[in-house]
Amino acid sequence: MHMKANLTLVESKDIVALAAVFAVTASFAAVTTPPPSSSLEISRATGTNVASVKIADSYDHVWVLQSSSNLTTWTDVEALKIHNGSFFRAFTKDATKPNLFFRAFYDSTRQNIFSVTTNALLLPTTSFNYAAPVLPAAFSVNPILGQDTTPATNITTDLGATLGRVLFYDKRLSTNQTVSCSSCHQREHGFSDPRKFSVGFNGGLTGRNSMGLSNARWYLRRHFFWDERANTLEDQVLQPIQNATEMGMTLDALTNRLAAEPFYTNLFATTFGSTAVTSDRISRALAQFVRSIVSTRSKYDTGVSNNFANFTAEENLGRQIFLGQVGNPRATCAACHGTDNFTPGPALNNNGLEFPFVDLGVGGITGNPGDNGKFKSPSLRNIELTGPYMHDGRFTTLEQVVEFYNSGVVDNPNLSPPLRTPPGQPPGALRLNLTTQQKAALVAFLKTLTDPNLATDAKFADPFNYGN
Ligand code: HEC
Ligand code: HEC
Secondary structure, three states: OOOOOOOEOOOOOOOEOOOEOOOOEOOEOOOOOOOOOEEEEEEOOEOOEOEEEEEEEOOOOEEEEEEEOOOOOOEEEEEEEOEOOEEEEEEOOOOOOOOEEEEEEEOOOOOOOOOOHHHHEOOOOOOOOOOOOOOOHHHHOOOOHHHEOOOHHHOOOHHHHHHHHHHHHOHHHOOOOOOOHHHHOEHHHOOEOOOOOOEOOOOOEOOOOOOOOOOOOEOOOOOEOOOOOEOOHHHHOOHHHHOOOOOOOOHHHHHHHHHOOHHHHHHHHHHHOOOOOOHHHHHHHHHHHHHHOOOOOOHHHHHHHOOOOOOOHHHHHHHHHHOOOOOOOOOOHHHHOEOOOOEOOOOOEOOOOOOOOOOOEHHHHHOOHHHOOEEOOOOOOOHHHOOOEOOOOOEOOHHHHHHHHHHHOOOOOOOOHHHEOOOOOOOOEOOOOOOHHHHHHHHHHHHOOOOOHHHHOHHHOOOEOOOO
């Protein structure tokens, strides 16, 4: 949004009031029009709300904030360097200055503040622990141990994942600096996107639903994306950057852009031993951060350690249904969403969403008709947070997912065996015949996989300094 070039004044009595100047004025010859696609919002104090200044500027310019008590003489309060596109600051009432006005503007001659580690980022003095998170016992033995996708050539370090975290939240990774990885992988949504399809840098929509990233580190088949088109996570993380809809960048443009930021050369040097910004290093750091998004503190995890004494009767019933211990016929969820990480084993699966296939999935990559309609299933951890569900985001709620498995699985040539009728019955898609109570129990169980720490743990937070 581009705001009009005029003077907006807000009157004040005994509150802090704010005003905004956007253009050249007689008293400020140096003041120029704001950079394109920026916006400024200055709000006055009302009631108990403090006054505030809010700036959106995707190219991270310096803005000058000034105050005045008479609207004639203005003095600098601060030169504000915008980081990662936005700035916000709230001002509390100052009883000694009952009539105080503020204005902020862009001045092309005052752009000499640069993004350095100390102003651009809010990093802890001692790195967070990414390299050795505390894992439940089941993660240190097979089968989960053998599903770890960490290559010997890119072991996660605290510094590497820290750099990866900065990159993950940085909008510089998209060509017009409007979209970061975190735009489509939002941590309060299990690092997925609540929108059916995500919106890229230029307003275009992705072809599939975003995937939750918690515990993506463990996947036996190693590949990434719904159709498994990336062979490794190191390959995967560079693809959205170069995708024409998602971020629209080239790796050359990105390495040049990052190399121009002092805080990046600093981070690359502390992480990799020299200031060189290369796409290989970007890939390694991003992959390390994604692998560090480990979620192991759910109600389910507590249950594992106390024989599920912390579960309600309903949650325990749901768990038994999920494991195929009760029901007629038995549900087979765990056959494809197995282990304490709730990920598939060696098989590539079709779960009968539709036939004919609208999206060929893995078949579209391998060209093998037997792979048509088959998709990766990401870990079900935090599934409550990652809706909508399936590669096309067709289901809004877990209730709809459960009803689909109960009564809606579509028979097709590639339907995986666990979702077919058992031997001795007429061939077709399995129908679970769950009661209303059993369906609710299955949903209740799926919600025990939610780890509230994912959204609150500082080590996964956006590290940029937005001004307050
Ligand atoms: C515009 C939205 C968007 C942006 C930006 C984006 N992603 Fe994604 N991401 C998606 C979508 C959609 C998928 C699934 C696409 C598919 O499978 O075809 C996905 C899939 C993934 C996967 C695969 C997970 C798995 O288990 O296989 C990973 C990992 C991932 N993204 C990481 C990242 C990283 C790192 C960045 C930043 C460099 C990023 N994404 C930027 C939307 C986005
Ligand atoms: C034959 C293997 C198989 C079985 C059995 C199975 N699933 Fe799935 N599940 C999949 C596949 C494959 C996907 C991804 C499908 C897609 O998006 O096209 C999936 C996706 C899901 C999703 C959505 C994941 C996401 O991130 O959007 C949920 C939730 C789910 N399954 C729950 C269950 C439950 C509950 C059961 C038991 C009633 C079950 N599944 C049984 C293979 C299976």
